[in-house]
Amino acid sequence: MAKLRVGVVSPEREIWSGEADMVIAKTVDGEIGIMPQHAPVLGVLVEGGVLRVKREGKGDLVAAVHGGFISVADDEVSVLAEVAELGSEVDIAAARDALERAQASIEADQADADAAVEAKRAKARLRAAGEEV
């Protein structure tokens, strides 16, 4: 079966690139799963989403992706993330810490939009690292 060529890039570096069988991402409309021969799509990703790249024979590649786009054309998938982090690179302790701090400031001030975004990001990072949130 044809394979997908996947590239995950952030403005500062290329996070990961390689072949995969399926890519699952979360757009603002909902989850989207992409397999080879998918029709060309350009989607806006949600803040604090988790990207899952399924590979045959190897484990899934999971990454926390904050904002950005996914574009699919001719079996090429590119994920343009403003900030992205591979699950294996996440510092779990730091992410938990960030989550707690963000939740504390949300409790203090319900309208704290920055903290809400922070909390979402921290949750995505923890989920990408395989932790329960």
Added chain:
Amino acid sequence: MGAQLRLLRRRIKSVKSTAKITRAQELIASSRIVKAQMRMQAALPYEREITRAVTGVVSNASSVDHPLTVAKDNPTKAGVLVVTSDSGFCGGFNANVLREAEALRGLLKSRGLEVIPFVTGRKGVTWHSFRNRTMGGQWVGFSRKPAYSDAKEIAELLIESFKDENGIDEIHIVSTEFVSMLTQNVVVKRILPLEVEETEASESDAIPPYFEFEPTAADVLESLLPRYVESRIFTALLESAASEEAARRRAMKSATDNANELIRVFTMQMNQARQAEITQEISEIVGGANALADAAAGKE
């Protein structure tokens, strides 16, 4: 020791220590260029992909009608983003950028526009505040190692003032483009409104894929274009950082060369002075001995 000799020794010593400093600066700059170039390389994939995505949307949507792409009628204000460095010791780097910015300012003024400078880099900010120019925005502290968040901050302010009814009607960027280690050019680009180029697809070109959009083409464009502007600014900052280090390396290299040349000249002068002193001493001794011998001969 003669006074001249002492003076020359002192000067050689001071020039030597200057040469050591400039040489060290040169080496530091050389290693930083490599790092800056690597950051430029690392940013390339994102820029390429986002350009492709924008092209994809624009060639799919029947009409591109977004505030960021529409030129305003009767523009009255223009913003100029000037990218300079935080620290000096880099030859004509900042002077070149500022000169080009001044030329652009003149050009925009002749079109009857009010020019508002937006400045990054301590040198550019000082230059503008010394001339009492009101800046629309100023950012310092990251010229050597710009992060994406810096570019985002700049882009947000620029886009906001561009969208504002009474804000800026067009935005240009003056920065230095890194061509190679030896060549860096100052370039002026218009970043807003974005220009949509209509090109005829040639027969050989593949037909651009017909994209589906999640959620809609307009929404995708709405969030894609600001990212594209950010990416353009980020690239400019990165190129400017690499150019800054290259300019610094060149300036420091010629300073080291000059110092070494000075040391050579001074050493020669010093040797001459020393030789002259020795010759004088010998002739004085010989003269004295002769005088004594003559006096002794006179007595007999």
